[in-house]
Amino acid sequence: xxxxxxxxxxxxxxxxxxxxxxxxxxxxxxxxxxxxxxxxxxxxxxxxxxxxxxxxxxxxxxxxxxxxxxxxxxxxxxxxxxxxxxxxxxxxxxxxxxxxxxxxxxxxxxxxxxxxxxxxxxxxxxxxxxxxxxxxxxxxxxxxxxxxxxxxxxxxxxxxxxxxxxxxxxxxxxxxxxxxxxxxxxxxxxxxxxxxxxxxxxxxxxxxxxxxxxxxxxxxxxxxxxxxxxxxxxxxxxxxxxxxxxxxxxxxxxxxxxxxxxxxxxxxxxxxxxxxxxx
Amino acid sequence: xxxxxxxxxxxxxxxxxxxxxxxxxxxxxxxxxxxxxxxxxxxxxxxxxxxxxxxxxxxxxxxxxxxxxxxxxxxxxxxxxxxxxxxxxxxxxxxxxxxxxxxxxxxxxxxxxxxxxxxxxxxxxxxxxxxxxxxxxxxxxxxxxxxxxxxxxxxxxxxxxxxxxxxxxxxxxxxxxxxxxxxxxxxxxxxxxxxxxxxxxxxxxxxxxxxxxxxxxxxxxxxxxxxxxxxxxxxxxxxxxxxxxxxxxxxxxxxxxxxxxxxxxxxxxxxxxxxxxxxxxxxxxxxxxxxxxxxxxxxxxxxxxxxxxxxxxxxxxxxxxxxxxxxxxxxxxxxxxxxxxxxxxxxxxxxxxxxxxxxxxxxxxxxxxxxxxxxxxxxxxxxxxxxxxxxxxxxxxxxxxxxxxxxxxxxxxxxxxxxxxxxxxxxxxxxxxxxxxxxxxxxxxxxxxxxxxxxxxxxxxxxxxxxxxxxxxxxxxxxxxxxxxxxxxxxxxxxxxxxxxxxxxxxxxxxxxxxxxxxxxxxxxxxxxxxxxxxxxxxxxxxxxxxxxxxxxxxx
Numbered sequence: 001x002x003x004x005x006x007x008x009x010x011x012x013x014x015x016x017x018x019x020x021x022x023x024x025x026x027x028x029x030x031x032x033x034x035x036x037x038x039x040x041x042x043x044x045x046x047x048x049x050x051x052x053x054x055x056x057x058x059x060x061x062x063x064x065x066x067x068x069x070x071x072x073x074x075x076x077x078x079x080x081x082x083x084x085x086x087x088x089x090x091x092x093x094x095x096x097x098x099x100x101x102x103x104x105x106x107x108x109x110x111x112x113x114x115x116x117x118x119x120x121x122x123x124x125x126x127x128x129x130x131x132x133x134x135x136x137x138x139x140x141x142x143x144x145x146x147x148x149x150x151x152x153x154x155x156x157x158x159x160x161x162x163x164x165x166x167x168x169x170x171x172x173x174x175x176x177x178x179x180x181x182x183x184x185x186x187x188x189x190x191x192x193x194x195x196x197x198x199x200x201x202x203x204x205x206x207x208x209x210x211x212x213x214x215x216x217x218x219x220x221x222x223x224x225x226x227x228x229x230x231x232x233x234x235x236x237x238x239x240x241x242x243x244x245x246x247x248x249x250x251x252x253x254x255x256x257x258x259x260x261x262x263x264x265x266x267x268x269x270x271x272x273x274x275x276x277x278x279x
Numbered sequence: 280x281x282x283x284x285x286x287x288x289x290x291x292x293x294x295x296x297x298x299x300x301x302x303x304x305x306x307x308x309x310x311x312x313x314x315x316x317x318x319x320x321x322x323x324x325x326x327x328x329x330x331x332x333x334x335x336x337x338x339x340x341x342x343x344x345x346x347x348x349x350x351x352x353x354x355x356x357x358x359x360x361x362x363x364x365x366x367x368x369x370x371x372x373x374x375x376x377x378x379x380x381x382x383x384x385x386x387x388x389x390x391x392x393x394x395x396x397x398x399x400x401x402x403x404x405x406x407x408x409x410x411x412x413x414x415x416x417x418x419x420x421x422x423x424x425x426x427x428x429x430x431x432x433x434x435x436x437x438x439x440x441x442x443x444x445x446x447x448x449x450x451x452x453x454x455x456x457x458x459x460x461x462x463x464x465x466x467x468x469x470x471x472x473x474x475x476x477x478x479x480x481x482x483x484x485x486x487x488x489x490x491x492x493x494x495x496x497x498x499x500x501x502x503x504x505x506x507x508x509x510x511x512x513x514x515x516x517x518x519x520x521x522x523x524x525x526x527x528x529x530x531x532x533x534x535x536x537x538x539x540x541x542x543x544x545x546x547x548x549x550x551x552x553x554x555x556x557x558x559x560x561x562x563x564x565x566x567x568x569x570x571x572x573x574x575x576x577x578x579x580x581x582x583x584x585x586x587x588x589x590x591x592x593x594x595x596x597x598x599x600x601x602x603x604x605x606x607x608x609x610x611x612x613x614x615x616x617x618x619x620x621x622x623x624x625x626x627x628x629x630x631x632x633x634x635x636x637x638x639x640x641x642x643x644x645x646x647x648x649x650x651x652x653x654x655x656x657x658x659x660x661x662x663x664x665x666x667x668x669x670x671x672x673x674x675x676x677x678x679x680x681x682x683x684x685x686x687x688x689x690x691x692x693x694x695x696x697x698x699x700x701x702x703x704x705x706x707x708x709x710x711x712x713x714x715x716x717x718x719x720x721x722x723x724x725x726x727x728x729x730x731x732x733x734x735x736x737x738x739x740x741x742x743x744x745x746x747x748x749x750x751x752x753x754x755x756x757x758x759x760x761x762x763x764x765x766x767x768x769x770x771x772x773x774x775x776x777x778x779x780x781x782x783x784x785x786x787x788x789x790x791x792x793x794x795x796x797x798x799x800x801x802x803x804x805x806x807x808x809x810x811x812x813x814x815x816x817x818x819x820x821x822x823x824x825x826x827x828x829x830x831x832x833x834x835x
Contacts (some may be wrong), residue, residue, distance in 0.1 A: 059371035175613055176669035176719065177642035179635055186668075190659040 003058035016266025022259025030076040039067035042224050050242055058095045060249050062231075066249055071226035075249070078227040079256055082142050086207035087200050089146025090153050095151070095196055098157025099184050100164060112158070115151040123148035124213060125158055129218035137220045141214045142207065154197045184262045194268040201264030205257040210254075224226065228253050282348070284309045284453045285331070285487045289343040292326050292335065292510075300339070301326050301510045308454060308486035313477070315497030315518070316490045317533065318507035319738040322707075324490045327507070328456045329486075330355075332372055335364040348453060368398040371447035373476075375459040377439035377487055382432040388427025392450045405467065414445040418475055436601075437468035441475065441757060449480050455480055458490045465600035470809040470825035473500055479824045492738060494537040498816030499825065506530050512683045515808060522813055536739040538813055543777045552591030555727060555759050556612060556645075561585045561621035561631075563607050581607040583783045584621070591726070594753065594760040596774030596791065598767055598806070604783040605763050609731045612761060625727075643673055646720035648749075650732035652712035656704040662715055663700030666690065669722040689718040693748060710741035717748065721756065728753065729761040746773055767810055772797060779803050 007223045039137060045065035059068040097115075101108040127144035134140045164170055164187060173183050212229020214220030221227040228249040235245035285308040292301040301323040308314055318324040330341040333354060345354040347369060354362065366372075374380040383391060391411035395402055402410070408427070415423035418441040431439055440460060447455055457476060461469040477500055480487045488767060489500055497504050498518055505515040506529065514527040525531045536695045563582040569579060582604040589595045595826050599605045610616035611623050614630045623631045630641055646669065649655035656665055666686045667676075687697045693714040704712055713733060720728055730749065734742040748774055753760045764770050772790055778788040779800065787800040798804045 102493070109626065168649040168651055169657045171615060172647065172649055172655045172658075172716070173668065173720070174615055174635075175642070175645075175647040177639065177671075177672035179725070182672060186660075187657050191657070 011080055014266075015262045016270055018136045019259050019261070019263030019266050021264055022255055026076050026080060026256050026259065029073050030080055033070075033073035035076060035127075037067075037070035037073050038171060039070045041066060041070040041226055043067075050238070050245075052244065060244060062234070062245060068231075070229070070243070072233060072248060072252055075226040075228045075231060075253070077255075078211070078221055078225065078229075079140060079253075082145075082207050082211045083256075084259070085139065085142040086146040086149060090149035090203055091196060091200055093147075094150040094153025095157050095189075095192075095204075099161050099188055099192070101154065102158045102161025103137065103180060103184060103188070108158075111154070115154045118148070119151040121148070124217075127210070127214050128217065128219050131214075134220060136219045137178060138211070138225075138227075141211060141220045141228050144208050144212045149150065151201065153199055156195050156271040157192050160195045161188050164191045165190045197264045197268050201261045204260045208253055208257060228256075282309065284310050284348045285407070285488075286346045287331065287343070287499055288346075290327065290330060290345065291342045291556065292323070292330050293340050293342070295338050295340070299510060301330065303511055304343070304507075305512070306488075306505060306515075308488060310453075310486060311481060311484040312503065313480065313487040313489060313501045315501035315504040316488060316507060317492065317494060317497055317504060318798060319492055319533075319740065321509075322507045323510040324507050324726045325458050328372065328458050328488065328490055331456065332366060332370060333357070333359070334366075334372075336476070342353055364398070367394050367446070367452075369453045370456070371450075371452040371454070372449045372456040372458065373460045376460055377436060377443050377463070378431060380443055381439060383431050386428055386430060387439075388429075388432065389444065391415065391449060394446050394543045398450050410449075410746070411445075414449055417448075417479070417712065418442070419471075420445075421653065435468075436464055437472060437709050440464065440468075440472050444472070444475055444479060448483065450483070451483050452485055454486045454488065455508060456488045458492070459492070460489075461496065462493070463489065466767075466807045467600065469496075470822070473822040474826035476500065493811070494522070494533055494739075495811035495816060496811050499811040499820065499822050513712075519759070519817060522817060532740055534813065536743045537831065550605045552593075553590045554588040555593075555626060556589040556761070557624045558588075558608075558611070559586050559622045559624075561608075561611060561618040561623055563604075563611065563616070564619045568760070577787075580783050582611070582618070585780075585783075585785045586621075587785060587788055589727075589759060589761060591759055593776060594759065594774045596770035597761065597763045597780060598765070598770050598778040598804075599763075599780030600765055602781040602782070606731060606763070607783075608780065609729055609761075609763055613647050613729055614638050614646055642669070643723050644726040646723065646725040646728055648713070648716050648720050648730040648733045649730065651736055652709050652716055653704065654714060655716055658704055660703075661700065662690075662695075662702055662704060662707075665704070665715060666700070666718045666722055669719060673723055674725060680750070685722065686718075688713075689721055692721065692752065693718045708741075709737050710745060713737065713745050715749065717745075717752070724756070725758070727759045727761065727762070727805070731763045732765065735764065735766060742769070743751050743772075749773065767795075767806060768812075779806070 043066060048061050048065040049063060051057050051061045057067050057069070059072065062068055097111060101111045123145055126148050127141045130140045130144040170183060170187055173187055178186065208229065211220050211227065212232055215227050215230035216233035221230060231249040232246060232253070235249070238245055287306045290301065290304040291299060293299050296505060304327055306314065316324050316327065326335070326829050327336050331345050331354070335341055341355050343355065347354055347365070347367065350365070363672065381387065388408060388411045391414055392407040394594065394687045395407045395410055412423045412427050415426050420426040420438060420441055420523050434442065453493045460476065461472050464472060473496065476487065489497060491497060501518055503516065504518050504521050505512050506521070506527065507513070507528050513532045514521060514525065521530060522534065525534060526796050560578065561582060562584055567577040567579060585608065597605055597608060607616070611618055617631050622629055625645060627639055630638065646687070666689055667682045670682055670685060686700050690697060690699050695711065695714050695718070704715065707715065733749070734745050735746060749760070752758065762770060762774055774791055776789070776795045777791050779784050781802045781803065787794060787798065787803045794803060795807065798807055811825055
C-alpha cells in the first residue's frame with residue numbers, strides 16, 4: 001500500500017515537474033530574446049552561410065548566414081503566441097458550447113450539426129481564407145486554427161458532460177435544489193476539466209504544426225520574423241546536405257509539445273482527488 | 280488421497296509486497312456436496328475461488344495446496360496450459376455479472392458449443408451445436424433452439440445466467456464454483472436460478488462451492504458452510520449447526536443482520552397526519568429511438584395508472600423488482616421527472632406541471648437519498664461542500680461559519696466525525712458514504728425523505744446500521760419516509776405501509792404486516808414465496824420450493 005502511494009505521487013510530480021520545466025524553459029528563452037540574443041536574428045551575412053555549430057554560432061547558420069540559435073530564441077515567442085491564441089480561442093469557446101449541448105436537448109441538435117459542418121471544413125483552408133480576408137499574420141492564422149479546433153473541444157466536453165449528467169450526483173444536485181447553471185459550474189465543469197486539459201495539450205501540438213504549414217504557404221508568420229515551423233520548412237531542401245538545419249527547430253518543437261503534454265497530464269492527475277490520495 | 284473431489288489446504292493469497300489477503304483456508308468438497316462460503320465484501324471469498332481456479336489477478340500469489348481428484352499434481356503448481364485444460368472441463372465457474380461474462384458479439388449457442396469443442400476433441404461442429412441446444416434446454420430456457428441463436432443482449436439477466444450455468448456444466452465438471460451468481464438478479468429469478476444450480480449439480484454429482492454474502496441463500500442451497508472474515512475462515516460446519524448454534528460472534532452478528540426483527544414501525548402504525556404526497560392516476564411513457572423510418576417510435580410504459588397517498592409521518596415502502604417502475608415513481612415524487620398523464624401533488628400543490636424554477640418549495644421539503652453511495656457524491660467535492668450543497672442551492676445559511684456549523688451538526692447526526700468535512704468521498708467506505716448522502720438530504724430540514732434503494736449496495740451488517748440510522752432520524756426529525764427497495768425484508772423492517780409495484784402497476788397496497796401475512800395479489804404471493812430466509816431453509820424449504828411459485832405470471 002505504501003509502495004503504491006509513493007510511486008503514485010512520484011509520477012504525478014515527475015510529469016508535472018518535467019512538463020513545467022520544459023514550458024518554463026520556452027518561456028524563459030522567449031523573455032530573454034527580447035533583451036538579448038547571441039547575434040542579430042535578422043542579420044543576413046552571405047560570407048557565413050550554412051556553417052556548422054561553433055563557439056561563435058552555437059547552432060550554426062542558415063542559408064542566409066543568419067544565426068540559428070538567435071532565430072530559435074526569437075521563434076519561441078511565435079510558438080507561445082500560437083499556442084496561447086489557438087488553444088485559448090478553442091477552449092474558451094468550445095468548452096461552454098460542449099457543456100451546453102450536453103445539458104440542453106433543444107440546442108444540442110443544432111450546435112452538433114454546426115460542429116459537424118465545421119469539422120468537415122479543413123482547418124488550413126479556413127486559415128488561408130482568413131489570411132486572404134484579414135491579411136496574413138500570425139494572429140489571423142491562429143484565430144483561424146483556434147476556431148477550427150472548437151469542434152474537437154465541443155465533442156470531447158459534450159461526451160464528458162453527458163457522462164456527468166447521467167450520474168446520480170448530478171441528479172442529487174437537482175434534488176438539492178440546484179438549477180442548470182449551478183450544476184454546470186459546480187459539478188460538470190470540474191469533472192470535465194481533465195478532458196479539457198488533455199484536449200488542450202493535443203490542440204497545442206496541432207496548432208504549432210499548423211503554424212509551420214501555414215508559414216510555409218505564406219499565410220502564417222510573414223518573413224523575416226523567425227518561426228520554428230518555417231525554419232523547419234525552409235530546411236527541407238537542404239535536408240540531405242545540412243540535416244542539422246532541420247534538427248534544431250524539430251527538437252525545439254518536439255520539446256515544447258512534449259512539455260505541454262506532460263504538463264497537461266500532470267495537471268490532470270494533480271487535480272483528481274481520487275488519484276491524489278489513493279488508498 | 281481420500282474420495283474428496285477437491286481438497287484445499289492452508290491456502291493463502293499474498294500481494295507482491297507481502298501483505299496477506301487470504302490466510303490458512305482449509306476446505307474439502309465431497310462428490311455432489313454443496314458447500315457455502317459466506318463473507319462480506321473484502322473478506323477474500325472471491326480471491327479464494329480465483330486462487331482455486333488459478334485465475335488470480337496480476338500481482339497476487341497463492342500458496343498452500345489445492346488438489347483435484349483425478350489429477351496427480353497440486354493445482355497451484357500446475358502450469359497455465361494444463362490448468363486451461365481443466366478449467367471449463369473438470370473445474371467450472373459461474374460469475375456474478377452474466378452480461379460481462381458473455382461475449383457480446385457471439386451467439387450464446389456458439390459460446391456453449393465452444394466450451395464443448397475446447398475440451399472434447401472428438402466432437403464435431405454439428406454435434407457440439409446440437410449438444411449446446413440440449414444444454415440450454417436443461418437450464419430451462421424457453422425455446423432453446425431459438426435461444427441458441429440469440430446474442431447476450433437479447434436475453435434477460437436471468438436468462439444470461441442460465442446460459443452461463445449451461446456453459447459451466449457443459450463438460451460435466453467435478454467441481455463448480457459459483458461466485459455470487461444471483462446477487463444481481465431479482466428474487467423471483469434468483470429462486471429459479473438457485474433451483475437450477477442445485478438440480479444441475481445433483482444430477483451430475485458435481486461438487487458445488489457457493490460463494491455469497493447472503494446467509495439465507497446458503498441455508499437454502501448448501502449442506503455445509505464456511506464463514507470467512509478478513510481473509511480467514513472463522514467458523515465452519517453443517518448449515519444446521521452453524522446457523523442455529525453459531526460459535527463465533529461474527530457469525531452471530533451476520534445472522535442477526537440477516538434475520539432482522541419485524542419492525543417496530545409496523546406496530547406503531549401511523550400517527551397518521553394529513554396527506555402530504557399524493558399521486559393520482561400517474562402514468563409515465565418512455566419513447567425509445569426509432570427502429571425503422573416507417574414505424575412510429577416504440578413506446579414503453581414505465582408506470583401505468585398509479586394512485587396512492589402518503590400521509591405526514593408515515594413510513595411508506597415501495598417494493599418491486601427491476602423494471603417494475605420503482606425509480607420512475609421516485610423521480611416523479613421528487614419532481615425530477617414529469618408524468619405523461621395524471622397528477623403528483625405535494626402538500627396539496629400540483630408539482631407535475633411546474634418548471635424547475637418554481638419547484639423551490641418542493642426542494643426545501645422533499646429530499647432524496649440515492650442507491651449508489653459512490654455515484655451520488657461528486658468525486659471532486661469535499662464532503663463539507665457536498666453536505667452544504669442544498670443550503671447553498673436554496674440560499675440558506677449564507678454565512679460561511681453558519682454553514683460550517685450546520686455541516687458539523689449534520690455529520691454528527693449521521694455518526695461521522697467533524698473532520699470528515701474536509702475529506703473527499705473516495706476516502707470513505709460504502710456505509711460512510713451513504714451517511715454523507717443522508718446528511719446532505721437532511722441539510723435543508725426537509726419534511727419528506729425519499730430513499731431509493733439506500734442499502735442495496737451495502738453489506739448486511741452495514742445495512743442494518745444504516746436502516747437503524749434512517750429509522751431514528753425519521754423519528755427525531757419527524758420525517759415522512761418513502762422507502763423504495765427490491766428487498767422485502769428491508770422494507771418490512773422499516774415501513775408501516777407497503778405498496779407493491781409490478782410492471783409499472785401498483786398491484787397491492789396496505790399495512791406492512793397485512794401485506795406480508797395475507798398477500799392479496801398473486802404477484803405479491805410469488806414474491807414472498809421466492810425470498811429465501813434462514814428460518815425457512817432450516818425448516819426444510821428447498822431451492823425448488825422457492826421457485827415453485829404461482830405460475831400465472833411470466834418471467835420478464
